[in-house]
Amino acid sequence: MFTGIIQATGKITSIKDQGGDIRLGIHTGKLDLSDVALGDSIAVNGVCLTAVELPGDGFVADVSRETLSLTSLGELAGGSPVNLEKALTLASRLGGHLVSGHVDALGKVISREEDARSVQFVVEAPAELAKYIVHKGSITVDGVSLTVNGVNGARFELNIVPHTLQETIMGSYRPGSKVNLEVDLVGRYLERLLLGDKAAEPKAKEVTRDQLRKAGFIES
16 A cells, blocks of 8 residues: 655666566665565556565566556656655555555546646546546545546546655646546445445446447447
8 A cells, every 4th residue: 555645756777578568677766775675565656566676776576467558657668757655554654645556547638737836737537437536535646646626527637736746757747648547445445335235246248349340230
C-alpha cells in the first residue's frame, strides 16, 4: 500500500525485452533506499513494482504483460522521468489516501491552463471509471494523490499547486499526455458490497463485435 505522496522523481535507465514483458532499471535520485530490501515494493508512476535487483543507485523491476496493457510503463524510454514512492509502513503519515498501486486504466490530459501559480488540468478517464470519480473525492494520477475539483461525465478537473508541479512529473504534462489512473478503493469495495449475494454469481460473458461478425449478425 501507498499514500500517493511522491517521495522523489527518478528516471528510467534501462528497458530490456524479456520475451513479452519487460525489465526496467530505475535510477531513484534522492529516494532513500537504505531500508529497501529485495522483494520490497516501490510505486513507479503509481504502479506497484517489486525490486528484484538493488544496484545501489536505484532498483530493477519486472513488468508483466498485464501491467503493460493497463499502464503507461510500456511507453517509457531511457531517461523518462518517473514518480517514486516506497510502500508505507504502520508508522507512516497518511498524508494522501490509501493507494494500492494497482492501476485501473489510462487517462488522457485534455487541457492545461495556468491559474496564478497553480495549474488546472482536465483529465479524461475511460467511461467505465466515471462512476468512481466524485467531486472533492480522491483519485491517483501517476501515483499522486489528488482531490477532484470538478466532474463532467468522464472528465475531471485538478488544481495542482507549485510544490506538486516541482516535486512530481506533473509539471511536464501537456494535452494528450497519458496518465495512470487509480480510483479510490472505497468506491470499489462499496460497489462489490452492494451486490450482496449476487457477488457470488458468475459474471456473464460479454458478446463482442468480433463474435457477432463471425456469427453473421453484422457485416465486417
